[in-house]
Amino acid sequence: MSNNLKRLTAVAVGLGMAGTLAACGSSDGGQGSGDSKTVTLVSHDSWAASKDVIAAFEKQSGYKVNVLKDGDAGQAVNKAILTKDNPQGDVFFGVDNTLLSRALDNGLFQPYEPKGADRIAPEYRADQGKHRVTPIDTGDICVNYDKKYFADHKLAPPRSFDDLVKPQYKNLLVTENASTSSPGLGFLLGTAAKYGDGGWAGYWKKLKANGVKVVDGWEQAYNEEFSGSAGGKKAKGDRPLVVSYASSPPVEVVYTDPKPSTAPTGVAQGTCFRQVEYAGLLSNAKNSKGGKALLDFLISERFQEDMPLNMYVYPVREGAQVPPEFVKYGPQAKDPETMDPAKIADNRDQWVKSWTSLVLK
Amino acid sequence: MTEAAVRKDRRGSAARLGLIAVPVAFFAVFFAYPVAAIVARGLKVDGVWQFGRLGEVLAQSDVRHVLWFTTWQAVVSTALTLLVALPGAYVFARFDFRGKQVLRAVVTVPFVLPTVVVGTAFLALVGRGGLLDELWGVRLDTTVWAILLAHVFFNYAVVVRTVGGLWAQLDPRQEEAARMLGASPLRAWRQVTLPALAPAVAAAALMVFLFTFTSFGVVQILGGPTFSTLEVEIYRQTSEIFDLSTAAVLTLIQFVAVGAILALHAWTVRRRESALRLVDPSATARRPRGTGQWALLGGVLGTVVVLLLLPLAVLVQRSLDAPGFGYYRALTRDDGGVFLVAPIEAIGNSLEYAVAATAIAVVIGGLASVALTRRDAGRFVRGFDALLMLPLGVSAVTVGFGFLIALDEPPLDLRASWILVPLAQALVGVPFVVRTMLPVLRAVDVRLREAASVLGASPWRVWREVDLPMVRRAMLIAAGFAFAVSLGEFGATVFIARPDNPTLPVAVARLLGRPGELNYGQAMALSTILMVVCAVALLVLERLRTDRSGEF
Numbered sequence: 001m002s003n004n005l006k007r008l009t010a011v012a013v014g015l016g017m018a019g020t021l022a023a024c025g026s027s028d029g030g031q032g033s034g035d036s037k038t039v040t041l042v043s044h045d046s047w048a049a050s051k052d053v054i055a056a057f058e059k060q061s062g063y064k065v066n067v068l069k070d071g072d073a074g075q076a077v078n079k080a081i082l083t084k085d086n087p088q089g090d091v092f093f094g095v096d097n098t099l100l101s102r103a104l105d106n107g108l109f110q111p112y113e114p115k116g117a118d119r120i121a122p123e124y125r126a127d128q129g130k131h132r133v134t135p136i137d138t139g140d141i142c143v144n145y146d147k148k149y150f151a152d153h154k155l156a157p158p159r160s161f162d163d164l165v166k167p168q169y170k171n172l173l174v175t176e177n178a179s180t181s182s183p184g185l186g187f188l189l190g191t192a193a194k195y196g197d198g199g200w201a202g203y204w205k206k207l208k209a210n211g212v213k214v215v216d217g218w219e220q221a222y223n224e225e226f227s228g229s230a231g232g233k234k235a236k237g238d239r240p241l242v243v244s245y246a247s248s249p250p251v252e253v254v255y256t257d258p259k260p261s262t263a264p265t266g267v268a269q270g271t272c273f274r275q276v277e278y279a280g281l282l283s284n285a286k287n288s289k290g291g292k293a294l295l296d297f298l299i300s301e302r303f304q305e306d307m308p309l310n311m312y313v314y315p316v317r318e319g320a321q322v323p324p325e326f327v328k329y330g331p332q333a334k335d336p337e338t339m340d341p342a343k344i345a346d347n348r349d350q351w352v353k354s355w356t357s358l359v360l361k
Numbered sequence: 362m363t364e365a366a367v368r369k370d371r372r373g374s375a376a377r378l379g380l381i382a383v384p385v386a387f388f389a390v391f392f393a394y395p396v397a398a399i400v401a402r403g404l405k406v407d408g409v410w411q412f413g414r415l416g417e418v419l420a421q422s423d424v425r426h427v428l429w430f431t432t433w434q435a436v437v438s439t440a441l442t443l444l445v446a447l448p449g450a451y452v453f454a455r456f457d458f459r460g461k462q463v464l465r466a467v468v469t470v471p472f473v474l475p476t477v478v479v480g481t482a483f484l485a486l487v488g489r490g491g492l493l494d495e496l497w498g499v500r501l502d503t504t505v506w507a508i509l510l511a512h513v514f515f516n517y518a519v520v521v522r523t524v525g526g527l528w529a530q531l532d533p534r535q536e537e538a539a540r541m542l543g544a545s546p547l548r549a550w551r552q553v554t555l556p557a558l559a560p561a562v563a564a565a566a567l568m569v570f571l572f573t574f575t576s577f578g579v580v581q582i583l584g585g586p587t588f589s590t591l592e593v594e595i596y597r598q599t600s601e602i603f604d605l606s607t608a609a610v611l612t613l614i615q616f617v618a619v620g621a622i623l624a625l626h627a628w629t630v631r632r633r634e635s636a637l638r639l640v641d642p643s644a645t646a647r648r649p650r651g652t653g654q655w656a657l658l659g660g661v662l663g664t665v666v667v668l669l670l671l672p673l674a675v676l677v678q679r680s681l682d683a684p685g686f687g688y689y690r691a692l693t694r695d696d697g698g699v700f701l702v703a704p705i706e707a708i709g710n711s712l713e714y715a716v717a718a719t720a721i722a723v724v725i726g727g728l729a730s731v732a733l734t735r736r737d738a739g740r741f742v743r744g745f746d747a748l749l750m751l752p753l754g755v756s757a758v759t760v761g762f763g764f765l766i767a768l769d770e771p772p773l774d775l776r777a778s779w780i781l782v783p784l785a786q787a788l789v790g791v792p793f794v795v796r797t798m799l800p801v802l803r804a805v806d807v808r809l810r811e812a813a814s815v816l817g818a819s820p821w822r823v824w825r826e827v828d829l830p831m832v833r834r835a836m837l838i839a840a841g842f843a844f845a846v847s848l849g850e851f852g853a854t855v856f857i858a859r860p861d862n863p864t865l866p867v868a869v870a871r872l873l874g875r876p877g878e879l880n881y882g883q884a885m886a887l888s889t890i891l892m893v894v895c896a897v898a899l900l901v902l903e904r905l906r907t908d909r910s911g912e913f
Contacts, residue, residue, distance in 0.1 A: 045871070071600070071856075078603045079765060082402070086769045088776065102603065177586040180601045216586050219873075224489070234878055236490040352602075357423070360586050 039290030040066040040089030042282070044076040047093065048310040049303070057297045063290045073182050074099065081106045084283055090291035093136060093279035093298065098185050100126060100133065100278060101345030109133055109280030110288075114295040116317070124276050124316045126341055133278035136298050137313035140246035140333040141186035142272040143173065144265045146228030149240035158241065160270030161194050164207060171211035174225040174239040177360070179352045181217050182275075187243045188355055189344060190273030193337035197347075201358060208359055213239060222248070228265040230256060246272060247312040250330040254309065263329040272333035277313070381732035381745065384725045384791070390773070391784050392752055395763025396612075399599075402766065403609025411606065418610040424594075428614070431574060431590040434505065438512035438573040439566050445513050445664060446520035447562070452661040453521055454528035456654070457646040464662075466899040468669055469518040473895050475851040475866035476515075476578020478888040481873060482672040483511045483583060485679055492675060507583040512576065514668055516569040523565035524558065531557055533645050560629045567626040571619065575754050577852055591615045595756045612759050619754030620747075627747040673892060680885035688882035704883055707868035708890060711848055714779075714864055718786035718847035723840050725787065726794025731824065733795070734802040749795050752788040757852025760785060764857055779862065785853040790843035797839040801832050834905055841902040845895050865891045 041047075047069055054065050068089055070076040077095050080087065084107065095103045103109065104127065113131040124135040143164065145157040158164050164173060176184030192200040215221050223231030226242035229252060249263035279298055281291045297303055304315035308326050315322065404411050418424055453465060471479065486492050487510070488502035501507040531554060539549035577592040584593070591611055598608035649658050680688055692705040726749075733746050752760070764785065768775045775781050805828055813823045851866040858867045865887055872884035 068859075074603075075600045078600060079762075081603070082762060082766050083769065083776075180586070180597060214586055216581075230878065231881070234490075234881075238489075349602075361423070 036287050036290065037062070037064060038066050039063040039091070039287050039294050040068060041294060042068045042070055042076065042080055042087070042089035042092045044073045044094040045069050045071060046073070046311055050306050050310060053302055053306045056302065057294070061290075061293045061297070063287075063293060065294070074180075077103055077108075080282070081108055084108050087282040087284055087286075090282055090285040090287045091279060091294050091298075092282055093277070095133070095278050095280075096182065097126070097274075097276045097278075097339075097341050098182065098189060098344055098348065100341045101348075103280075104132060105345070107283055110283045110285070112281045112292055112295060114292070114299055116296065116299050119318055120299060120316050121318050126276070126278065133280040134295055134299060135276050135316045136279050137304075137307055137311065138274065138276045138316055138332075139313045140267075140272040140274055140336050141183045141190065141243065142246045142333060142336075143187075143268040144226070144228065144242050144244045144248050145268060146226065146240035147264055147266055149227055157266060158268050158271070160268070161191060161203070162270075163268070164212075164241070164271070165203070165210050167210070169210065169241065171213075172239060173207070173211075173241040173243075174213045174215060174221045175243040176218055176221050177214055177216050178355050183218050183243050183245065184214075185348075185352065186273045186275055187271075188351065189339055189348075190271065190337040192347070192351060193273065193339045200351075201354060204355065204358055212359075214359060218244065228252075241268075245312065246333050247308075247314075247326065247330045250325045250328075251312055253329050254325055267330070267333070269333055269335075272336035274333070274336040274338045276316070378732070380728045384729040384732070384749070385745070387725050388748070391764075391768075392755075392760070392788055395767040396755060396759055397763075398767035399605075399759055399763040400609045400612055403605035403607075403612075414606050415610050415613070418607050419614075424607075424611070427589050427591060427594045430588060431592075434508060434512075434588075434590070435570050435574040435576075438509050438516070438576075439570045441509055442513045442516045442520055442569050442573075443562070443566055445668065446517045447524065448657060449517065449521045449661045449664065450525035450528055452658055453525040455533075455646055456649050456658055458648065458658065462903045463900065464665065465521070466896060466903045468521060468665055469899050470673065470892060470896050471514050471669055472516070472518040473845040473849045473899070474888075474892060475849045475869070476576075477582065477851055477866060477870045477873065478676070478891065479511055479515060479672070480579050480582030481869075481884070481888065482676045483507055483514070483579075485675045486672050492671070502583060503585060503587075505588060508576075508580055508588065510668070511579045511583060512569075512573045514672060515579070516572055517665075517669060519568050519572070520565045523568065524561045527561040528554075528558060529645055530641070531645070563629040564626055567622055567629065571622050571626070571754055574618065574622070575615065575756070577757065591618075592756050596758045599758050599762055608759075612756060615754070615756060616751075619751065623747045623750050623754065626750070676885055676892065677889050680882065680889045682885075683882055688879070688886040691879055691883050692886055704863075704868050704872065704887060707863045707865050707887065708894075710862050711865040711891075712894075714782050714786065714854075715844050715847040717780070717783035718790055718850075719840050719844040721783060721787035722790030722794050722843040722847070723836065726791040726839065726843070727798060727836065729791070730795050730798040730802055731828070733799055734805075734828075746795070746799075750792045753792050757785075758856065760788065761853045761856025764853075777859075779859070781857045782854055782862075782864065783847070785857060786847035786850045787843070788853075789850055790846050793842040793846055794839040797842060798832060798835050801835040802828060805831050837905050838902050841898055841905070845898045848891065848895060848898070865894075 047067060058064055066089070070079050070088070073094055073096065076092075077099050080092050081103065092103075092108065095108075109132040111131045112134075114134055117131075117134060120135055124138055126135065127133050143158065147157075150157045155168060158166070158169055163169065175187055178184040178188040188200075191203050194200075195203045213225065215225060221242050222229055222244050223237075224235040225237045225239045226232040226244075227237045227240050228242070229237070229248075231237075232242075246267050249265045249267060252265055253259055253263050279295060281288060281295060285291045299317055301317060301320055304317040304320040305322075307313055307315060308323055314326075314332055404414060449468070453461065484491065484502055484507075487500065487507050488494070489500055491500070491502075493499040493501070501510070535557075536549050536553045539553045540546065544552065574590070575592045576590050577596065580588060580590045580593050581596070584590075589597070591614065595608050595611045595615065598604045598611065649655050682688070683691075693703050729745070729749055764781060765776060767773075768781070775784070809827050810823050813827050814820075818826065848864075849866060850864075851870070854864055855867050855870060858864055863871065869884045869887050869891070872880045872887065
């Protein structure tokens, strides 16, 4: 009897301890989720905004903004889906057209059409009629080239997907793993859009024979392998072609001191795939009123014009001004490849699988 | 024993069982439950388990490829580590030389460093533009050699500490007696020392195999898209491809493999604890004599310098690349971009988290050790011993995602709380606490406890007056190890650390993920700071160490 009692006591102590831990956890945790004066934005690591712009929203709306950066773009979406029954915030920003179906099929968002949605350029709109997501920004995934390399070798830089498989560009291109990197996936989708369901695999066979190098992530490709970026120069990168963004050249200009008169890198206009990033009100959001206000703000002129130099993307709102460096060094691609999110949804996993065994194995 | 003593003894056993309830509850809530939750999310569709997925996943050729690579690289890494580290174990056990204590701490630093730092150090050494590339144009970064070398770098200390610790306590007179009776040095070693050492070698080999089988950061950074271990594949499937059912199957496979390794390990450890008569290590070490011994010492020191110190030195050198400690000074600035705070604050966060994690690990691990002290405690208790080691072999991303979906509701709504990080770190700290304290506790003479008990002491008083004085030191060492391991924990922390409260390894990883020289330099500077903190902690441990009977 007394033995049992002791055992019981011990169990109780054990559970008590766990309980204490829980208590000390929740007492200072979770600020913001419950009270209606705070609105929590869940996003990926690339989220950035000017402090005064956020402050203006806080002043005008009365909500305090709490930002939770939750890993890279793919991870952030996946975590949000896993926690959708009890979300970590109210609004999610940063799911792009390549992953949109994953978010929608898993019921990540609830419908809301923000004020000013009618000002968004029609080509970016998705989920028409249901309004579960709102486009916020856009960018192009394109092959970038190192101007100096091509000048030194008296070679014209490639301009199109077709050029990349030509012998004069052998062993020059580095791209990213389509299963782990969002520009890598975008580039694959670009080739699928260009050459069609039956043709892309043949194109990649040629690209592989022409010596394309595949690394895991954009950081490694752009900052270590690519010879044209500041990081790549330091790391003695030896590939003068890289899959990156149309906005990468202006970044090379803006973040170099003193600013050079021209960008050290250029964009191969015929290799672009258009990416659109969306935001939405999370299902089961605790502060949905605040979340709606935040969504209104994300497509306001003020925020849209603040985005380019913070996240290196273009606004989707018609009439929003873009900084002059962007217009000068990194104009949007004129005729990028695009693909309907529904088609991406139907084929993405199978394409990535075939691509992996075709290119990596 | 008198009848009263028997009764007391029984009460003692009951108390032990009571003690074990705390670590059992801890593991159930913070390990088993989250891991089960994430596996269930992957394998349960509409409430029905889909065990058919097991066969489907295993039938995929790329999954079998991953399994094969995971296994062979672990076997080769283990063999290489033993080859390189066994002479080191001998030198540390048998030779007395100046700077030995410092060196023993230094060789342990790699073991507690976060993998992301080690991966980066190796890239700086064998990658493009690395030291070898500049000197001889040699690059290993796209080959499996970089991974194997990094594994040796990591696990050198495991062999030196596990095998060397026992080797130092083997009575050299036994081998000398064999020599006197006419055996050659090799034969004397093979027939006298080796059999006594074998269980420790086996235990060390199994630990190295476990660590390399479940290798994550090293393979992810050095392996590129072509090489992938089970652990890396679980990460990719969960975090990037979002195929939770494949991830769940892979988690189960890894679980089974790790369980088997741990069962074997527990068996070898038990054998090691039983059969040997040990002597004071300080009496067995001598200054090296003759050219052979000096050459051996020189060879081992040379290996340590090239294999262990060089990668660390490259880190330090790169952190000093900017004039006037520029990268270190940059750490104090809040650029508002990468973090919401100045990177230097990561040091404070890391220390706070590590202290909390150490406290949890020492309480949980200490209670478990006390409960497990009796060797005749029965199958259940022995099984629990092995179970406590499981977190070392379970994918950190599984634990991290598990925390995220399991600990999100009252009474355990910890998701947004700071305590989550120390809890995850304590999970990997507990095994070290147990492995350090248990052998010492078991070495306490049972008759002392019985005598105290017969004389009327309560179990608590027996523990306080007999056990505690003997294990106080072991407890401190255990705490130190838990602290160092918590400081370096990366895999789970990176998932659950809040963006405005990064730990040192998380901050390093985030800096490395950003373009530009300044970020890279700051990452190197932070890594150097982390390395120094770990080295100091380990040096303090070396000072504390008098008996070498712990396994680490």
